[in-house]
Amino acid sequence: MLRCRAQEIYPPEINPFREIYSQKPGHCTTAYVRIGGKQDDPNPLLEGKGRTIHTLISDSPISQPLYLFPISVNSTMRIIRAPSISRAHELVIKTILEKGWVLQTENDEATVEIDEVALQIDTPFAEPMVSPVSRFQQKFLEQYAKNLLEGSDAIFEYDYHGRLYQWGDGLTKGNIPVSVNQIRYIIEKLKSSQVSRRAIAVTWNPATDESMNDCPCLQLVQCIIREGKLQMKVVFRSNDMLSAAGANMFALVNLQKSIADELGITCGTYTHISLVPHIYYKRDANDIPPFCEKGERIQPIPEVCRVCGKCSMANRT
Secondary structure, eight states: OOOOOTTSOOOSOOOSSOEEEOOOTTSOOOEEEEESSOTTOSOOSSOSSSOOBSEEEESSOOOSOEEEEEOSOOOOOEEEEESSHHHHHHHHHHHHHHHOEEEEOTTOOEEEEOSOEEEEESOTTOSOOSOTTSSSOHHHHHHHHHHHHHOOSOOOSOOHHHHHHSBOTTOEETTEEOOBOHHHHHHHHHHHOTTOSOOEEEOOOHHHHTTOSSOOSEEEEEEEEETTEEEEEEEESSEETTTTHHHHHHHHHHHHHHHHHHHTOEEEEEEEEESSEEEOTTTTGGGSHHHHTTTTSOOOOHHHHHHHOSSGGGGOO
16 A cells, blocks of 8 residues: 655656555645646646545556645545445445444444545445345345335335425424425436536425434535536435445435436436535444454454454453
């Protein structure tokens, strides 16, 4: 792995399957990244204002030179690019377990978390869509996706089908209960304007969610059409990346496809943004070893290894 600080400028031949770390913890050394061009080119692909990258992790070949430029802005966003949702799932688990820190939640659950992360998958239906080491496999995920698209008879405090297709529980307008099919709105908006940036759906409902014990993690879905393909971007306020993210991504790319099919176009990039990505390393301790393979694939922080205790890495200090 190549690990470099942002003050250093690394010219060409950054190979695929490498991580570029652009910030040293505790120091203002964030960099933005540009692919191609010269070191003194004043027009980088990613501008320093408002969009900076903490970590770029790519499974895609980088064919042009890549340079890092120091700027005086702290940013902690990680971007993980992967060829499939299953690979994105594995990479974000690796990142959290190796780079994260422990936190006891307001519900008194032990987690390891990192700062915000964006998973970017250009081919969301590339196989395999499910990591072979995940506890939840194809049959479970297919049912989860069906429930999101069609609803289910199960009773929860909320479900994403209800929030996306029947938003407005507890609200009235002119004494009439509010029920908004936001997915139909997205479809009709994009039919009326293929360049629209307003095709969005939200899940948060202050009338009910402020007092709810189990409130929605998914907050926003945006669809845009670019280069003739439907892109989907989703934002999670908080996301269990070990046990839930795989199913979330599987269901949401199926939602992306259902919208694209109605529009008569194909699916483009799927971007999954989690503002507080985390893993419940005590509750789900038995689900971690298949991803780690006794330290051969992932070397978690010591706190996680001590709880797991299934290999020699548990003895680290």
